[in-house]
Amino acid sequence: MPAPARLTIDLGAVVSNWQFLKSQATHGQCAGVVKADGYGLGADKVGPALYAAGCRQFFVAHLPEGIALRTALPQAEIFVLNGLLPGEVGPYRASRLIPVLNDPGQVALWMKEAQGAAAAIHVDTGMNRLGLRVDEARTLFTEPSVQAYPWRLLMSHFACADEPGHPLNQIQRDAFFDIAKLLPDVPTSLANSSGIFLGTDYHGDLLRPGVALYGVNPVPGKPNPLKSTVTLETSILQVRRVDPGMSVGYGAAHKADRPTRVATVAYGYADGYIRSGSGKGAAYLSGHALPILGRVSMDLLTLDATDLPEALVHPGAMVELFGPSRSVDDVANDAGTIGYEILTDLGRRADRVYIGAR
Numbered sequence: 001m002p003a004p005a006r007l008t009i010d011l012g013a014v015v016s017n018w019q020f021l022k023s024q025a026t027h028g029q030c031a032g033v034v035k036a037d038g039y040g041l042g043a044d045k046v047g048p049a050l051y052a053a054g055c056r057q058f059f060v061a062h063l064p065e066g067i068a069l070r071t072a073l074p075q076a077e078i079f080v081l082n083g084l085l086p087g088e089v090g091p092y093r094a095s096r097l098i099p100v101l102n103d104p105g106q107v108a109l110w111m112k113e114a115q116g117a118a119a120a121i122h123v124d125t126g127m128n129r130l131g132l133r134v135d136e137a138r139t140l141f142t143e144p145s146v147q148a149y150p151w152r153l154l155m156s157h158f159a160c161a162d163e164p165g166h167p168l169n170q171i172q173r174d175a176f177f178d179i180a181k182l183l184p185d186v187p188t189s190l191a192n193s194s195g196i197f198l199g200t201d202y203h204g205d206l207l208r209p210g211v212a213l214y215g216v217n218p219v220p221g222k223p224n225p226l227k228s229t230v231t232l233e234t235s236i237l238q239v240r241r242v243d244p245g246m247s248v249g250y251g252a253a254h255k256a257d258r259p260t261r262v263a264t265v266a267y268g269y270a271d272g273y274i275r276s277g278s279g280k281g282a283a284y285l286s287g288h289a290l291p292i293l294g295r296v297s298m299d300l301l302t303l304d305a306t307d308l309p310e311a312l313v314h315p316g317a318m319v320e321l322f323g324p325s326r327s328v329d330d331v332a333n334d335a336g337t338i339g340y341e342i343l344t345d346l347g348r349r350a351d352r353v354y355i356g357a358r
């Protein structure tokens with residue numbers, strides 16, 4: 001029995017986005033960030049599609065994500081961002097995963113126990129979240145044993161890359177490339193999706209895009225250079241007439257001011273339609289807009305179908321909640337959040353259909 005909602009994921013568009021992002025690099029190296037199950041699209045599908053297109057480096061957040069991804073990608077380099085906890089050297093080595101080491105203790109533990117296996121080092125240049133402090137890095141990187149170790153990658157992460165004018169971008173870049181001089185043979189990696197568009201002097205040797213692979217606009221306020229990758233459609237369950245003066249949904253938040261035809265569809269906040277999107281934006285059916293009325297319920301949304309041809313609006317008809325007619329960024333703007341959150345919450349109860357795989 002099919003689920004009432006269908007999430008169509010275009011792996012061809014993901015690959016094409018990766019190729020476009022890679023084309024921005026002067027050195028030509030571009031990884032794929034597939035943490036949080038490929039931002040909700042399915043790391044086990046996105047990973048192999050990118051690998052087939054030539055991507056060889058992947059980033060996840062958690063060790064278990066890396067272990068799972070190893071099954072889908074037997075040959076790729078898989079970096080794990082969240083670092084190394086005591087007792088994890090064994091599991092990292094067993095799955096040939098590359099830890100991103102975030103403090104001097106993690107660096108020491110890996111050097112002691114990992115017998116020369118590959119690892120990355122993260123220097124925190126302004127997030128104050130994960131990574132070595134710059135002064136810690138400066139001390140550590142002058143130790144002969146650290147200098148002699150075959151580090152795979154030296155990285156840092158931008159706090160404000162989506163605001164090109166923010167002064168922290170340049171401060172972080174300068175701090176990063178300054179500290180990188182102490183380990184001149186180690187490849188560098190600095191730019192996430194938005195960072196790529198700050199210019200090539202913000203890149204380093206390996207780009208690390210995540211959200212832009214999945215079609216979210218990395219340059220807010222400018223036209224999105226990337227392709228949309230996801231379409232979410234859901235079924236109309238019931239169509240009803242609501243008389244003027246009656247209300248719709250919880251809190252009686254919408255009051256009908258005209259005879260209104262309401263289409264109730266099978267998608268709510270438990271599916272990932274964030275509740276702050278109540279009463280904002282519209283769904284689409286054959287090019288017609290159906291404005292969202294009243295509050296988002298757990299399992300349902302109510303849409304204004306008054307202005308649509310009656311024959312189109314019937315139980316079982318599918319409406320598009322986002323996709324070609326309404327981007328993930330539009331949904332995010334309406335709900336007061338960012339495309340990242342919409343994507344990673346995507347279609348928990350939906351059937352998934354993958355298209356465009358080679």
Ligand SMILES: *Cc1c(COP(=O)(O)O)cnc(C)c1O
Binds near residue numbers: 081156
């Ligand atoms: C999530 C993440 C990325 C990818 O960021 P996007 O903004 O999605 O491109 C890159 N680097 C690190 C350290 C991250 O945590």
